[in-house]
Amino acid sequence: xxxxxKETTSAKGSGSDIDPTTASLTVGGKSHSLPVIxxxxxxxxxxTRKLRNESGYIAYDDGYGNTGSCLSNISYIDGExxxxxxxxxxxxxxxxxxxxxxxAYLVIYGELPSAEQLAQxxxxxxxxxxxxxxxxxxxxxxxxxxxxxxxxxxxxxxLGCYYPNMSTNNRETDLAHFDDTTTLLLxxxxxxxxxxxxxxxxxxxxxxxxxxxxxxxxxxxxFSEPYEEYEPVPxxxxxxxxxxLLHADHEQNCSTSTVRMVASGGANLFASVAAGVCALWGPxxxxxxxxxxxxxEEIHARGDDGSRFIEDAKTGKAxxxxxxxxxxxxxDPRAKIFGAAAERVLKAxxxxxxxxxxxxxxxxxxxxxxxxxxxxxYPNVDFYSGIVLKAIGIPVDMFTVxxxxxxxxGWIANWKETAETTKRIHRPRQIYTGPEKRDFVPIEKR
Ligand code: ACO
Numbered sequence: 538x539x540x541x542x543k544e545t546t547s548a549k550g551s552g553s554d555i556d557p558t559t560a561s562l563t564v565g566g567k568s569h570s571l572p573v574i575x576x577x578x579x580x581x582x583x584x585t586r587k588l589r590n591e592s593g594y595i596a597y598d599d600g601y602g603n604t605g606s607c608l609s610n611i612s613y614i615d616g617e618x619x620x621x622x623x624x625x626x627x628x629x630x631x632x633x634x635x636x637x638x639x640x641a642y643l644v645i646y647g648e649l650p651s652a653e654q655l656a657q658x659x660x661x662x663x664x665x666x667x668x669x670x671x672x673x674x675x676x677x678x679x680x681x682x683x684x685x686x687x688x689x690x691x692x693x694x695x696l697g698c699y700y701p702n703m704s705t706n707n708r709e710t711d712l713a714h715f716d717d718t719t720t721l722l723l724x725x726x727x728x729x730x731x732x733x734x735x736x737x738x739x740x741x742x743x744x745x746x747x748x749x750x751x752x753x754x755x756x757x758x759x760f761s762e763p764y765e766e767y768e769p770v771p772x773x774x775x776x777x778x779x780x781x782l783l784h785a786d787h788e789q790n791c792s793t794s795t796v797r798m799v800a801s802g803g804a805n806l807f808a809s810v811a812a813g814v815c816a817l818w819g820p821x822x823x824x825x826x827x828x829x830x831x832x833x834e835e836i837h838a839r840g841d842d843g844s845r846f847i848e849d850a851k852t853g854k855a856x857x858x859x860x861x862x863x864x865x866x867x868x869d870p871r872a873k874i875f876g877a878a879a880e881r882v883l884k885a886x887x888x889x890x891x892x893x894x895x896x897x898x899x900x901x902x903x904x905x906x907x908x909x910x911x912x913x914x915y916p917n918v919d920f921y922s923g924i925v926l927k928a929i930g931i932p933v934d935m936f937t938v939x940x941x942x943x944x945x946x947g948w949i950a951n952w953k954e955t956a957e958t959t960k961r962i963h964r965p966r967q968i969y970t971g972p973e974k975r976d977f978v979p980i981e982k983r
């Protein structure tokens with residue numbers, strides 16, 4: 538059986554530099570026309586939506602590395618060039634000039650806010666930091682050493698129960714409350730994260746401070762004691778704000794596509810982001826930032842300068858966590874920005890961390906090694922973020938919770954886009970490779 542994809546000539550003319558409007562797929566001697574879709578940045582796709590009905594064939598793409606699961610206006614990545622833009626704005630400019638809350642507004646609503654819009658948005662986030670007193674009792678239902686990601690995903694879903702008018706699973710109703718749900722989630726995810734930490738430490742919960750900005754309030758809820766108020770170091774608060782900003786969205790990654798998947802079935806925003814938290818937890822996704830620290834600590838503990846570990850990574854005995862990315866194949870722009878922030882925070886805190894030295898050595902060794910060069914493996918944002926979070930005093934198993942706080946705007950924006958534009962439930966197909974039909978065998982004959 539022969540199969541081939543070829544581009545047809547464009548309606549505008551022919552020639553390799555002109556985009557075709559259709560492609561044809563020839564399979565089993567029959568030709569099928571596939572419309573070509575071109576994104577605003579020139580990304581090209583073949584529209585295979587009608588392929589199965591017309592040909593009986595589906596596209597097989599294990600891991601979705603070559604599948605566009607949606608049309609989206611939110612973020613753009615060019616992995617080859619190391620480009621990340623939110624709503625058109627380069628991440629470098631946002632990191633330099635903006636704040637997490639402003640970028641959250643941009644990602645969610647599509648435009649940079651005016652001064653008035655930003656002030657109102659901040660006010661709504663600020664006003665939503667508290668938890669219902671009954672809600673606080675949920676924390677007692679968890680063993681004190683529960684993993685904070687398990688607590689967070691449960692709490693995100695439980696939160697919806699306190700706002701039944703916002704979590705109806707009726708799209709029109711849930712969308713009508715979208716502004717309120719958004720600020721509520723952005724604010725309370727931080728309160729829940731801090732409360733989880735306080736529960737773990739056996740310390741009383743801290744009430745939020747209305748006058749504090751987003752990250753300062755979080756640090757206060759985490760670290761203030763009844764007998765001693767936490768005093769944030771400006772460089773620490775700035776680095777935390779930058780960390781959250783850099784994580785605000787990242788197109789169709791594992792957790793965001795999970796949120797869209799759940800949203801496509803009509804589930805409310807609380808349930809959809811709870812699913813996003815679960816998807817983020819894994820070490821190949823958001824769990825990588827804690828895995829980086831565990832890896833650096835292991836290397837340090839065995840007196841390795843990193844070179845033995847690099848050899849292990851090359852032979853498959855170990856994986857260099859914080860390296861590699863499904864999309865970025867030259868550099869992760871977020872890693873560049875955050876590598877510099879790591880230096881600034883450690884300097885401001887007057888700390889030297891041997892793990893940072895090991896990280897630098899690993900980076901240099903890997904960037905000069907053919908194994909990593911050939912496979913286009915570069916540091917990703919998680920490579921340095923763990924060092925910063927550790928310096929701030931965030932426990933390692935809460936690193937992924939910090940990622941979840943940062944990713945909340947992206948999940949919210951993608952939920953909204955799905956709820957507003959998707960009529961069909963997301964439902965991939967599969968190629969069945971199990972046994973053919975066979976008859977049931979009674980238990981005494983097996
Ligand atoms: N260390 C050593 N080898 C690696 C690494 C790594 N970190 N990443 C990939 N490779 C190798 C693979 O073994 C494979 O080699 P092979 O061709 O000889 O079999 C090749 O590079 C391609 O790797 P894949 O796993 O196919 O790449 P994929 O795009 O599927 O995976 C991923 C990307 C999951 C990020 C991977 O690079 C990885 O596991 N990195 C470490 C975990 C990590 O840092 N995750 C964070 C991602 S960023 C984020 O979520 C914010």
